[in-house]
Amino acid sequence: MTYNFKEIMNKKERLAPGHRMCAGCGGTIAVRNILRGLRDQDQAVITCATSCLEVSTFMYPHTAWQDSFIHNTFENAAATCSGVQAAYEVLRKKGRVDGTYKFIAFGGDGGTYDIGLQSLSAAMERNHDMVYVCYDNGAYMNTGIQRSSATPLYADTTTSPVGKLSKGKPQYRKDLTAIMVEHNIPYVAQTTLFRNMRDIHEKAARAIYTPGAAFLNVMAPCPRGWVYETADIMEICRLAVDTCYWPLFEVIEGQWVLNYKPTNKLPVEEFLKKQGRFKHLFKKGNEQLIEHFQAEVDKRWRVLLERCGS
């Protein structure tokens, strides 16, 4: 199927304005583009882990969602979604529900990489017909920018603060996408907001309409936590992809496919220097920190190229 951008932008909007996400939030841009992967005639059931997205889009008595929405607790978005999906299957078989419903769970990186990992793993293992979308902004932004296992190396957060004795988060980030691939589910993909959104749109549509469990990991920059001017989001995402910090790939039935290989792989400092959370890396005497960061990016990129056979 060819990608018709204008056709997709002309689709009905499934996330209403008036939600209280920050100006310039990457999370809502991701959600809007993912929901456009749904066919207009289909309905969705959306589940959220506790996150910025949950608290800001569903403030009683208002909802920003055009579709059914359920929030339970921080750690069980995937369990809740899979439960509703199982109930739907039963009702459908009994002929008590009309129309097609698709099941999408959204969680931030805190609710996915850390707190919700057990319920996510279980839902994927049971292979429910659902999509779990992690919008990864690399920290617990909702509660005030605490580090998570998705926070990149050396990032300044409130629980890995930069100071005399600390250079930011000392650990590398967890590779959750690869962990999800190891669940042997039909579809796993990693994407972000890139160019005309073709990558995120096609992956969302594929994930939603693949029978069985699917997982999407979407990098969604946070202007507050990453410390950059709100207008620069698309440039930051492009640099994340072009430096191979956040490669775009998908794994279809166990087959790794690289979706984009930069013709000119940029040094990772191009991505880092745009963000205030890495400001300390550019102070004199910290050059080796950028080298460490680059070495890790290069290592993970090499592994990915091997997996994709390219």
Next chain:
Amino acid sequence: MAMDGNKITETVSWRNITEGCKIEAAGNSRLFNTGDWRVDTPVFIAEKCRQCLLCVSVCPDSSIPVDNYQRGDFDFMHCKGCGICAKVCPFGAIEMKMGER
């Protein structure tokens, strides 16, 4: 019980809220004005616009209405003035008025 989002405010008594705080409405956050958060304001210059709709895809606040493949002026009741649209526009059809609502 159907609920009117307009009737439930911060001063509502617990007796009058919906059972389990269910919301039996879709997309009614539209009633809430987030436009007053804005510090900088985008200005749509219709004659420069070529209707590529790139701005629509990057708006976090669904504040660029599209009707029949054509974008219209901004929804200023909800636009928070982040400026992403102005930055991605290839034709200079969106300018930011800095510090003006």
